Amino acid sequence: MRWVTLTALLVAAALLAALELLFQPLHIGSVPAPIGTVLVLLTMPWLIHATTDVSSATAVAASPLVVWVVVVGVLGFAGPGGDVLLPATWQSLLLLVAGLLAGLLPLRRIIEAADRQRARRSNQHDGDPHGMIRS
Numbered sequence: 001m002r003w004v005t006l007t008a009l010l011v012a013a014a015l016l017a018a019l020e021l022l023f024q025p026l027h028i029g030s031v032p033a034p035i036g037t038v039l040v041l042l043t044m045p046w047l048i049h050a051t052t053d054v055s056s057a058t059a060v061a062a063s064p065l066v067v068w069v070v071v072v073g074v075l076g077f078a079g080p081g082g083d084v085l086l087p088a089t090w091q092s093l094l095l096l097v098a099g100l101l102a103g104l105l106p107l108r109r110i111i112e113a114a115d116r117q118r119a120r121r122s123n124q125h126d127g128d129p130h131g132m133i134r135s
């Protein structure tokens with residue numbers, strides 16, 4: 001059941017990446033409205049935290065970010081029919097930076113929490129390896 005959940009989260013990450021690419025170049029009148037950036041800032045931390053419910057492994061927690069980067073890279077730079085969905089504009093750079101930061105910051109917190117748990121467990125076992133009190 002956990003693999004089904006993880007697969008659904010990774011498919012969601014891929015679909016959201018494609019959707020964010022499509023929404024990024026939108027304009028309201030003549031003003032750019034990078035809706036893709038707003039979407040990635042809202043969805044990427046949620047995806048990272050949702051994968052930690054499936055497994056506490058760092059590779060599993062990072063998998064939505066990896067899928068997002070691959071989809072944005074493939075569709076953005078070598079899109080369907082040779083179209084470039086990520087033109088050389090500040091909106092494209094904003095999407096890339098926001099997506100990476102929105103994924104890396106929660107991932108960093110998850111890794112630090114896992115390190116603290118490991119340190120706590122090792123400190124508990126360092127006191128007396130056999131569970132005996134010596135005087």
